[in-house]
Amino acid sequence: MRAGLRAALDSITRIRGVHGAVLVAADDGLIVAEALMEGVRGNAVAALAASLYQRFLRATEAAGVQRPEFLHLQASQGSLLVVPAPSGVLIVAVAAADINVGLARLEMIRAAEAFA
Amino acid sequence: MTTTRAVEPWTLEPLRRFVAEAGARLALLTTPAGQVIAQHGFTRAVDVMAAAALGAAIAASTAEINRMLDEPKFRALTHQGVRHGIFLANFETPRGSMLALVVYGAGSSIGLVQLFMEDLVRELAAAAPVREAQPRTVLAADFERDLNQSLASLFGREI
16 A cells, blocks of 8 residues: 555554544445454445545535535544545544544644545 | 346256345256256247256356366356346256356346355255166157247246
């Protein structure tokens, strides 16, 4: 894995409560790089998170508020966080329910800016 | 309204689920020789026959390149067009090898198609009936009749 990609993933996965992070091609839903805990299906997370992002993108564009900058999907036992990078890559994090969302968001936006 | 139809009834529900989940516009299950097993989204028999023949030809030529390179069997090919993507995969079932030809649009992605293809392969393996002890011999004289019966099953009418 390229050092830049590894560094981007590491900056997110070292936050307490983050179970893993994936860089996903937004159009294809394919994994660019991943650092996930064992047992998490990376290809499923990548494909479905990209699909989710594309649907929200259509909704926000239809509403005239441009693209989503941060998605936080709170599930019963954890969270899915998505930040788009300008390069067409999505930064996706799988996290515990009690994660510090603000800190995770900040790190994910930093990682996204690094891809610009 | 687009419909899903199958010559082999046990393939129908897995294919329906795949199409719904992957957001495929067209889907075709065939044998490696191009004999149609099930289809979704095609409205004309001639399109099904052409797609089946082309899919089988692409799979055969790619398999031959693999063989020349001492690579394992042909598994999958993807073409990303401007408005549509095409995915062609070869997989095993208890009833033998199959090809899946999938066309998807902007509402889906190659990631989704690959993901749900894994489920389709699993579901087909679970749904496949036990192979007959004595496979039926295919005679040249039966070919046209079988083809017409298949097309009638796929389009729900006499061809």
